[in-house]
Amino acid sequence: MPILFEEVKYVYDPRTPFEKEALNNINLKISEGEFVTILGKTGSGKSTLLQLMNGILKPSSGTVSVDKILTSRNDDSIFNIRRRVGLVFQYPEHQFFEENVFKEIAFGPKNFGVEANELNRVVLEAVEMVGLPRTVLSKSPFNLSGGEKRKVAIASVISCNPKYLVFDEPTSGLDPVSVNLFFDMVKRFRKFGKTIIIVTHSVKEAIQNSERIIVMTKGQIVFDGDIQTFIKSKKLIEWGMLPPPLYRLAWKIKEKVDDFDIKDDRLSEAVSLLKSMIN
Amino acid sequence: MIKFDRVYFQYDNLPVLKNIDLEIVEGELIVLLGLNGSGKTSLFKMINGLLKPSSGKVFVDGMDTKEEALLWEIRKKVGMIFQNPESQIVGTTVEEDIAFGMENIGVPRDEMIGRVDQVLNFVKMSELKHVEPHRLSGGQKQLLCIASTLAMHPKYMVMDEPTSMIDPISRENILKTIVDLHRLGKTVLFSTHILDEIVIAPRVIYLRNGKIVFDGSPIEVINSVREEFGTSDFIEFQSDLCRRGIIDHFMDVEKLSERLVDLCQSSLKK
Ligand SMILES: Nc1ncnc2c1ncn2[C@@H]1O[C@H](COP(=O)(O)OP(=O)(O)OP(=O)(O)O)[C@@H](O)[C@H]1O
Numbered sequence: 335m336p337i338l339f340e341e342v343k344y345v346y347d348p349r350t351p352f353e354k355e356a357l358n359n360i361n362l363k364i365s366e367g368e369f370v371t372i373l374g375k376t377g378s379g380k381s382t383l384l385q386l387m388n389g390i391l392k393p394s395s396g397t398v399s400v401d402k403i404l405t406s407r408n409d410d411s412i413f414n415i416r417r418r419v420g421l422v423f424q425y426p427e428h429q430f431f432e433e434n435v436f437k438e439i440a441f442g443p444k445n446f447g448v449e450a451n452e453l454n455r456v457v458l459e460a461v462e463m464v465g466l467p468r469t470v471l472s473k474s475p476f477n478l479s480g481g482e483k484r485k486v487a488i489a490s491v492i493s494c495n496p497k498y499l500v501f502d503e504p505t506s507g508l509d510p511v512s513v514n515l516f517f518d519m520v521k522r523f524r525k526f527g528k529t530i531i532i533v534t535h536s537v538k539e540a541i542q543n544s545e546r547i548i549v550m551t552k553g554q555i556v557f558d559g560d561i562q563t564f565i566k567s568k569k570l571i572e573w574g575m576l577p578p579p580l581y582r583l584a585w586k587i588k589e590k591v592d593d594f595d596i597k598d599d600r601l602s603e604a605v606s607l608l609k610s611m612i613n
Numbered sequence: 614m615i616k617f618d619r620v621y622f623q624y625d626n627l628p629v630l631k632n633i634d635l636e637i638v639e640g641e642l643i644v645l646l647g648l649n650g651s652g653k654t655s656l657f658k659m660i661n662g663l664l665k666p667s668s669g670k671v672f673v674d675g676m677d678t679k680e681e682a683l684l685w686e687i688r689k690k691v692g693m694i695f696q697n698p699e700s701q702i703v704g705t706t707v708e709e710d711i712a713f714g715m716e717n718i719g720v721p722r723d724e725m726i727g728r729v730d731q732v733l734n735f736v737k738m739s740e741l742k743h744v745e746p747h748r749l750s751g752g753q754k755q756l757l758c759i760a761s762t763l764a765m766h767p768k769y770m771v772m773d774e775p776t777s778m779i780d781p782i783s784r785e786n787i788l789k790t791i792v793d794l795h796r797l798g799k800t801v802l803f804s805t806h807i808l809d810e811i812v813i814a815p816r817v818i819y820l821r822n823g824k825i826v827f828d829g830s831p832i833e834v835i836n837s838v839r840e841e842f843g844t845s846d847f848i849e850f851q852s853d854l855c856r857r858g859i860i861d862h863f864m865d866v867e868k869l870s871e872r873l874v875d876l877c878q879s880s881l882k883k
């Protein structure tokens with residue numbers, strides 16, 4: 335069963351002077367067990383797309399469904415959708431409201447019926463997975479460093495054990511060690527059959543970890559395919575992305591030196607590495 | 614000069630900065646590196662007196678941040694840009710936002726008009742002068758914050774993770790802007806988690822658990838923190854070139870390509 339978008343359009347502040355069409359003509363199917371990365375410039379509609387997935391936003395026209403349940407139904411099925419689709423927001427502060435980190439992380443599972451005696455274990459497990467020390471549990475989620483806030487936001491969604499895990503720029507502000515921990519965690523979830531959807535600005539993260547890449551531009555999906563096709567596409571810059579620096583270096587040298595063959599021994603190894611990147 | 618003299622700082626009873634001694638000289642460009650929670654933001658907030666040392670002192674051009682009467686002068690000298698630009702934008706148009714800070718510090722009206730154009734030109738956003746800030750992209754908002762701060766002519770610019778929430782092309786733009794500010798003679802400090810960005814700075818400071826444990830050139834620091842912080846193929850490639858004596862310091866893609874093209878061409882001539 336999938337998350338399914340059919341002919342979806344989304345407009346912020348409709349019929350006001352600030353009216354803004356954020357998504358247009360979105361058709362998208364994400365099946366169970368997939369690992370999808372969404373890339374695109376700021377303002378291209380990524381966060382809007384994610385918020386439609388768990389029913390926080392309802393389509394202005396068209397339909398979004400999760401396992402065949404429409405997100406726009408006005409009954410308690412929205413509870414069912416939230417249960418299935420866990421969304422970590424782009425700005426962690428936007429999801430905090432409890433007085434301490436423990437309560438913040440426990441809120442979801444408690445609401446979804448986890449027993450009090452289980453709650454402690456669930457929270458500690460989540461905290462450990464994202465690499466937070468237990469000492470933060472008694473602190474206010476607002477009185478943390480930027481990266482720590484991000485980790486609390488992630489922990490409070492994974493603690494609900496949703497079937498679809500949706501992350502909006504989860505690695506912004508995380509240090510490299512925490513980024514690795516995050517992807518280890520995600521890989522473990524995949525083994526349990528979870529579906530993973532991640533928005534990121536890092537092309538490197540996208541190609542190292544996921545299997546399917548979606549690129550958004552101006553509210554539309556302009557690319558949807560596998561890693562190989564994505565890398566070969568000549569449109570990265572147009573889409574607001576940059577290839578990793580060594581590739582850019584190789585291309586820049588190639589532009590200026592036709593015969594990229596070198597006699598200098600010191601240089602030759604470096605040059606052959608760069609050459610192999612162009613081919 | 615900015616000087617930290619045995620600075621100790623704690624939130625409630627959590628020690629966050631532990632005996633920091635640090636001197637930052639005019640005209641420096643410095644990157645602050647460290648794992649989450651190591652104290653980077655706290656250290657930055659000390660510089661303009663947003664946080665005060667629990668013990669020890671911070672001086673900005675000789676002025677003690679603990680002296681309330683000097684805070685105004687200190688904040689005029691130190692421009693701060695926070696990680697989330699939205700929290701800093703106050704104007705209803707780009708132009709107004711830039712003017713706001715200047716009004717606050719009493720820049721005369723005709724002077725203000727000139728400065729608005731000047732800083733917009735600097736961040737290459739002149740055509741967006743009359744746009745409402747909420748219509749800007751994340752990268753443009755970040756550049757607007759830089760412009761608004763710059764218009765107040767601070768001597769020091771402190772930027773906390775200016776590149777962490779924006780797309781790669783906007784990021785390159787911010788980094789170029791940082792280099793330009795440095796060329797302009799500003800003293801610039803910024804923090805990042807993206808290791809490749811350290812190549813633009815001559816000096817890297819590494820914080821671990823509230824202590825400065827390394828302070829030196831990017832090569833020196835990366836050689837010490839590789840295990841703890843990780844590395845990247847771009848950084849390792851340059852480390853290798855350094856080891857073989859092909860370059861003597863890290864460079865951005867632009868400069869490194871020029872250098873390698875030169876070497877390739879001269880080696881071809883031989
Ligand atoms: N307002 C606050 N109240 C209490 N403790 C705080 C507050 N802000 C930060 N801390 C704590 O101080 C320590 C250092 O935080 P700081 O924000 O300086 O770290 P940082 O190096 O900027 O981290 P990051 O890379 O995550 O942004 C952390 O342990 C954090 O939990």
Ligand SMILES: Nc1ncnc2c1ncn2[C@@H]1O[C@H](COP(=O)(O)OP(=O)(O)O)[C@@H](O)[C@H]1O
Nearest residue numbers: 346354356374375376377378379380381382383
């Ligand atoms: N709450 C909102 N109110 C009005 N406009 C919004 C809101 N959130 C986003 N937008 C606008 O919708 C468009 C898409 O934004 P968003 O989905 O946040 O993009 P991304 O996540 O790719 O940066 C942008 O033009 C943005 O300015």
Ligand SMILES: [Mg+2]
Nearest residue numbers: 380381382424
């Ligand atoms: Mg977004």
Ligand SMILES: [Mg+2]
Nearest residue numbers: 479480653654
């Ligand atoms: Mg910080």
